[in-house]
Amino acid sequence: MSRKLNHELFLRYPDNPILSVEDWPYRANSVFNAAAAEVSGKVLLLARVEDFRGISHLTAARSDDGITDWQIDDEPTLTPEPNQYPEEIWGIEDPRITWIDEMKKWAICYTAYSKGGPLVSLALTEDFRSFERLGPVMPPDDKDAALFPVKISDRWAMLHRPVCRSPLLGAHIWLSFSPDLKHWGQHMEIIQARSGGWWDANKIGLCAPPMESKEGWLILYHGVRTTASGSIYRLGLALLDLENPTKVIRRTDEWIFGPKAHYEREGDVDDVVFPCGWIKRENKVLIYYGAADSRICLATADFDEMVDFILECPNDES
């Protein structure tokens, strides 16, 4: 069992949701699962927006404090382009943003919903106004991907979640490497979904991009519990070795955050908390999550407390 905290590790912002479709400058069904980045001193969220056809695109919202007064782009920021990128035929979803200092560019991993299933696509940007698409980098079914901000042993590294064809074999988090961001290989399964009655049995996936700490890479992941009345998406933490992130040093046994508030329990898909971005300001971590596939919410955590917490968790023995 993990150490008992006298409060939750992630604290819900009292005025959640921070963004919902009512705030949007144009007509849409829902806004959720936003990536986050700090751009020119502001917090930028790249939100997944689902239209009334059921197809998603991405739209940027900017705020000074990352909580209030969001300036939302008047029109979709990044839209599916199925003519040039056929794999985007059914939309683009669930982005994750990583600042690549070596290139002075942001890398956005997102899900392209192709006729063959969801896959991982990659785009680069310097300003979130124009984008350089690299196209698909992982074939279907694969999603929940993010890049590490630095090269590992001279290669770019990406966490992602391919799905085994047999549901019995599960969906686990893999790590792959590339010399140029386009050609990926050396695939390795690193964090496995547990089995049986565990909260993260059979299906897990990366949430936000890896966050660096002195002790290792902090990994926020979701676990999906299948129940008689649907799935429950909850969150756990893991810690990967800084130099060799194929090595899982720690992993929470218990989930650290799950659907509890009414805005997480009810929506287009009930009982879902789904972060795609977190940012660190001083010692405070702002975690942006989609709630019930319907709105964008915020939780905060103390960075040192999070690191202390994961260090007291067991070695990964799934």
Ligand code: BMA
């Ligand atoms: C996952 C993704 C997410 C979604 C979640 C819950 O498989 O499709 O976009 O938030 O399911 O519906």
